[in-house]
Amino acid sequence: MSYTELTVWTRGIIMDKEGRDIVNSVSASARLEGKYAQAMENYVDNPDRTNCPTRKYCRMSDSILENELTYENEHPNIVVLVEGTMVKGWDYMRGMPPGGTLVINTHYTPDYMIRFVPGPERLSQLVCVDAAKLADHKWLYYRLGELGLDRLSTEGAAERNKLIAPDIAAPLIAAVIKTTGIVKMETIEPMIANKHAFEMALKELHIMKLSPVAA
Amino acid sequence: MATATALKKKMVRINGCVAAAQAAKYADVDVIAAYPIRPYTATMMALAQMVANGELDAEYIVADSEHSQLSISHGASSSGARVFTGSSGVGVQFAYELYSPISGSRMPVQMMIADRTLDPPGDFGSEHTDALSTRDMGWIMGWSCDAQEAFDNHLIAYRIGEDPRVLLPQMVCQDGFFVSHITGDVELPDSGQVKEFLPPYKHPYPLDPRHPVSHGPQIMPEQGPPLQLERARAMEGSMAVIEEVHEEFGKIFGRHYDPWIEEFMTEDAEVVFFLQGAHAVTAKFAIQHMRDKGLKVGLVRLRTIRPYPTERVRESLSKFKVVGVIETNMGLGSVSSGGVLYAEVCAALYEADKRPLVLSFMAGMGGEAIVLKEFYWMTEKMQAVQKSGKIEKRTHWVGFEE
Structure with a gap:
């Protein structure tokens, strides 16, 4: 694929870092592999509030990105839902070209989740991974102090944790890379802090293969 | 207040907001006056972290509004400090009263502006109206188009504004989001290069109890026109300095910009x-x-x-x-x-x-x-x-x- 868009939907403040870690690590890996790549947050979502839906974007291409200044990913090939209940309520599938991938952090199976997906006929695969369990179910609580600062809507500027993907982002990144191959596993793996969750996820993905039709 | 010393040249991937903060660090600013408003906020966040980490030795003052930010900047600059402040959108407007006094008293305050549309109804996007509406207040003003140029423009603007032939404040503008929030590859220089390019700031008549001078006293009507003429001449005269400084910047940093x-x-x-x-x-x-x-x-x-x-x-x-x-x-x-x-x-x-x-x-x-x-x-x-x-x-x- 010469041009790929990855859109991550996450929850404002409490899971902001997780979303950022996914797009930043994928984009940095693509650049290491010699591609043109960009990671950014949705500028309009960004003065976020706790739990509100926010989007993070990554774009990569073999040629220079001419749409570098465009606010939003208009045609995401890959969509990640950092929190399972986000599967309902809004159209995260909007603009996805046929053959896309949807990755959800959930303990449910793809068989169960697909009924909530708007426009599933565009998918070539639905991937479910129990990221919260694989990472550490206490991930939210040990970050409370930091989240308090993030509540000031600092857009991550007050983040103390310099590690990339110390928690539930790790299995989600593993799911994206294993099922889409947008960057090489050996490029991204060294960046990931939670190696255990990353490795476990590679073995515990629930993948439903689908036959996409044009929207 | 020496801080940004012994830094080696390196390439980093940062956005316009952080590039502006880095430039302020390299310029070794003495006083920072902050008040948050999107999208420029991240600049002040980055500077706060630099001060907290000991990377930058500066007075970091959180004001209660943009009006106070610029008032603090005015005072600090009058006492001979190198000052950095900034704002966006309606914040730029709220400080409007101070723009003319600062340029009128010839204080080379630097203000970073990451553009934001004015209200109504409260849009974060970039429109240049916020800064442009202050364009005739005696501030040197220009826009950069990416993070590298933003970094460079901040250093260049300090050098121009603080030149004793100019002594004017500067608005260094960048588009909100399109520059402020888009990351790009930025070359951070050797601290030696900055030292060579930007000498320490020395105002000729700082407020100093040992050498009393008056700044901004009430004047009679007939004293107004000469002051205005002098400020107009400073603006006009800055053109030659602007060209000179850009040329020197190119020689030292290897990036050559046409100033205009x-x-x-x-x-x-x-x-x-x-x-x-x-x-x-x-x-x-x-x-x-x-x-x-x-x-x-x-x-x-x-x-x-x-x-x-x-x-x-x-x-x-x-x-x-x-x-x-x-x-x-x-x-x-x-x-x-x-x-x-x-x-x-x-x-x-x-x-x-x-x-x-x-x-x-x-x-x-x-x-x-x-x-x-x-x-x-x-x-x-x-x-x-x-x-x-x-x-x-x-x-x-x-x-x-x-």
Whole structure:
């Protein structure tokens, strides 16, 4: 694929870092592999509030990105839902070209989740991974102090944790890379802090293969 | 307050906000006056972290409003400190009262502006109206189009403003989101290079109890005109210094900027875009694609709007048949009923022997990205004017017309 868009939907403040870690690590890996790549947050979502839906974007291409200044990913090939209940309520599938991938952090199976997906006929695969369990179910609580600062809507500027993907982002990144191959596993793996969750996820993905039709 | 020493040249990937903060660190600022407003906030966040980590030894003052921010800056600069402040959108407006006193007392305060649309109704996107509405207040002003240029412009502006022949404040502007939030590769210099380029700030008449002087006393009407004339002359006289400083910057850092305008594919161009700031990035891609199809289109980007390079604009634009001014600002009820750049362009061209036809495009309003097909659309409008030789409609709102 010469041009790929990855859109991550996450929850404002409490899971902001997780979303950022996914797009930043994928984009940095693509650049290491010699591609043109960009990671950014949705500028309009960004003065976020706790739990509100926010989007993070990554774009990569073999040629220079001419749409570098465009606010939003208009045609995401890959969509990640950092929190399972986000599967309902809004159209995260909007603009996805046929053959896309949807990755959800959930303990449910793809068989169960697909009924909530708007426009599933565009998918070539639905991937479910129990990221919260694989990472550490206490991930939210040990970050409370930091989240308090993030509540000031600092857009991550007050983040103390310099590690990339110390928690539930790790299995989600593993799911994206294993099922889409947008960057090489050996490029991204060294960046990931939670190696255990990353490795476990590679073995515990629930993948439903689908036959996409044009929207 | 020495801090940014022994830093080695390195490439980093940062956005415009962080680039501005890095520049302030390299400039070794003494006083920072902060008050948050999107999108420039991240600059102050980054500086707060630098101060907290001990990377930068500066007084970091959190003001209670933008008005106070600029008041603090005024006072600190009067006492001889190198001052850094900033704002966006309505924040820029709230500090308006201070712009004239600061330039009037010839204090080289530096203000970073990441543009944001003014209300209504509270949009985060970039429009240049916030800074442009202060353009005649005696501040040196210009836009950068990416993070590297933002970094460079901050250092350049300090050097110009603090030159004893100039002593004027500077607004170093960048588009909100398009520069402030888009990451790019930025070369951070050796601290030695900055030391060579930017000497420590020394105001000739700082407030100092050992050497009492008066700043800003009440004056009689007849004392006003000489002060105003002096400030006007300082602005005019800064032009030579601006050219000198850019040349020296190129020598030391290896990045050569024309201080006034950047031309792109204009050699044989017949129609050109005229704009400021980040939309030049997309404009260049659009122009390349149109060039591939044989269209004679180019770009002229204004880098410094105050002082305004009248001669350079005239000399450059009089070569073309049609000029399309991309405003990205609101000039309600202005000459073109569009933005304010149109009048600046036309006034510069008035005394030219050959004048191009000039159109005003209201594009990128509310901080919308100007996409490739909009540049193609605007080019079609310019070509139609070139063909017919007359302007039937002067101002076009891009996206609202066929």
